[in-house]
Amino acid sequence: MLLCRVSAVSQTLSRWGRRSHRGGGLLHRALSFSSSRCQAVSPGESSPQPAETGSPQGLYRDTVLLPRTDFPMKLTGQKLLNRELQIQQECGFADLYSWQRERKAKKEFCLHDGPPYANGDPHVGHALNKILKDIRNRFEMLRGRQVHYIPGWDCHGLPIELKALGELGTSGLGPLEIRQKAREFAEGAIARQKAAFQRWGVMADWDQCYYTYDGVYEAAQLKVFQEMHSKGFIYQDYKPVFWSPSTRTALAEAELEYNPEHVSRSIYTTFPLSTLPPGIASEGLESVSVLVWTTQPWTIPANQAVCYMPNAKYSVVKRADTSQLLLVASECSASVAALLETELESVGTFTGSQLEGGICKHPTIPDKEVPLLPANHVTMAKGTGLVHTAPAHGMDDYSVASQFKLSVECMVDEDGKFTELAGPELQNLTVMTEGTDKVITMLKECGSLVKEEKCVHSYPYDWRTKQPVVIRPSKQWFINTASLKDKAKEALQKVRVLPESARGSLLTMLDRRTYWCISRQRSWGVPIPVFYHRETGEPLINKHTVTHIAQLFKEKGSDCWWELPVEDLLPNEVLKKSKAGPVTDYVRGEDVLDIWFDSGASWAAVLEESDSRADVYVEGKDQIGGWFQSSLLTSVAVRNKAPYKALVVHGFAVTEKGDKMSKSLGNVVDPDKVINGGEDPSLPAYGADVLRWWVAESNVFSEVQIGPTALNSARDSINKLRNTLKFLLGNLQGFDPRVQAVDPKEMHYIDQYMLHLLREYSIKVTDAYTEFDAGRAIRVLQGFIARELSSFYFSIIKDRLYCDPEDSLGRRSCQTVLEEILDGVTRSIAPILPHLAEEVYLHAPGHGEGETLFKSGWIKSSSVWRRPGLEEAVEGACAIRDSFLSSIPGKNAAQYDLNIAVEPGLLFELMESLQEHPSSTSSQLAELMMVARVNLCSVLPRDLPSDALLSSGTFLINLEGGVIREDSAYKIAAVPTSAARCPRCRRYTADSADCLCPRCQSTVSQAH
Structure with a gap:
């Protein structure tokens, strides 16, 4: 036998090379043939039933072993919901996480949960994120790792504070009263979100979560x-920050959202030169005015300088209509002329460096002079090439002020109104509205306004109130991210990022952030543990004071910052260690920490059990500038390493039209209604597994669409899968793999071959889950079911399964494989569909009462299933069958006798291994061909009937990487059979229509 020969040569083999004039592999072509040609029955259907009891077929109805199972093909409505909840209860979903934490495991898998915000009801964004994480956690747990996953909530911050207070501007409540209301609000949101996450089947110990308002955290x-x-990364400074007048607090970059449709009143205005730069003065020019452009007219009163680009060219131009002399960048003169609707004649050209020494008169403040200064942030993209500089209201402007020691006086208060420093005309006016109106009026009155126009541009808004922010200087606490940037980038290079394209965004965000304002002027948050000297305002903060406060917070929670007297917060022993004066000299600070610092420190509070580095963080793309970055910066600052080994960045959930979901638009998809159904008939009860399938099947690295189309598709896919699982379960009725399984070596070759395909399937699925690609796992699953199972194996084995004796080796061989397939497929879908997987496991044979799938491991494929020569034997037969089926388009293969002629050699020996006798109706080769009879010979008979259908082909056998290589030719002749159709098995193998075939005669007689 060839199998022995091949085994003697080597235990390994390379796959046979496929050759076809039509393209594609021979096996693929063989597997994708139309099963209708062979009268195949789809999984889940019964084989064709006899119509009449009195007919010959009806006599043998009870002798055919048809599938039997009480596993439902479909569950809908309340039955579906009840079944999922019943399975969660029966199969111990609530205890699974604790169980796996207690078992021994060689490796740990740590997925650190980014805290969702505790300010509202669960939404589909939560579902996308939590289910995506759970799919990976369940997969890792199944394959034997100890999963570390502690869910958490971000509980502090302004949105919660505002919602708790009910309306903006509520006054009269002290910090502790505000904090109590905010805590109650957050606790309610957490309870609703937690209940939803549990309903979705997310595996965790829900009694052991982390909360950023917890004292230990x-x-x-x-x-x-x-x-x-202590390392100098955190400091206090007076500098411009993004300030939200609508919420009266400083904001970090991550708390901004940019409105691309913001409309500003932009102006061109003049600053008369009172002292000409030497370069211009030597040309004899007089009464020259510098022309500047700004989209923020309200900042003009705070002007301290006009900046130019040192290397650019500048021109003094004369207006044709007024003869006014203006200084502008040479390359901007044409656009300025078009704007002013007049010609501009150049009367002198200079380099930027020649403007040094020039001094301008401030247009609205008498006797105030402002210098011309060089700056690298000046651009020529829009405007005049000369930039109005107000250090109090711009980040670049502040850099100029730092370099040239300019004043950074703030004329704007916390409500966004001018203070008395701006003068009586402007005091108490809101800068963005009536304040802007007044400044423009003042510029008109003094003759400095040259042009006003509307400018639509991107402008920062407070992401909570959707109101514009201003830049104003304030004494705040900052993290010097500029000094951390290089270390953070270096740490990020060692982190795997999925998709890789997100890495560029992470690096760009780091580059944009030179400092991070971490103080907030609110009550609901973690107090910054600092005390200020009553007279000097100097901060008292060191390791002794902070360590003491941290211990108090751990024991009592941060409310004690307001509850305890300063003497308890700053006891004598701490003052002595700090070399500070008496406690009466100090007052406690009133600022709280930015919530991005709250959540960014989660690695320190949650990951202590492992090496303090998570295997992966998984969040939406909005966290590129948020939690991913704040976690990285804090971890690099403290430990010189990233807190994560990998990052997975997913997209947002959007409507099926690709629109962002919005309550005001009424297009929000509620996950609770997805599961439990809604009043609208278009929202049936889909259950949790449909929601999970939607997540798994989606390309999560882009925007993820959800709606009736996507959900119906997911439900249909699950029902098709149930159909296949029902077929498998039905044919395993009465089979116990623990005592009736057949050793692979004794199996039919096609059964052994299916074990080989199952092993390949399990490897592909495992790889897909490992790559966070559940969508690929689904595609591999669907391909395996459609090609290898439904169209190929199930079609071939039904005769043996239904009509062979119940305890025969052939039938048990087949059942052994079906059980392995059922087990492998069920485990492979378990991370995505835990409810369905456990439901199948409850019906499946081979395990005791009370056992659950998730406690029994991953797919159990075996390398023993790969036998030398096995693939060649089955795939060689498939190639021949492919040729045969192509020769009888639209006809029933079962009505033919097939003559196969193969030249002596490897292919002939392979076919001989599938059929020992020259002619057979019951050989493995006949079963594979699904014909009445196979005649195997070296040459075709000469006396073939005239209606014989002839075809031929070749099959390349390639073993040992080419050591054994043979291109074998074959010829086939298909002849309509003369045999009659057996009334029991319906194969054309009987002597007459009213007589059973020999196999059925033997089976029926044994049964009786």
């Missing part, structure tokens, strides 16, 4: 704060 956060402060 706050203490860990302060430890991070203290270490960063």
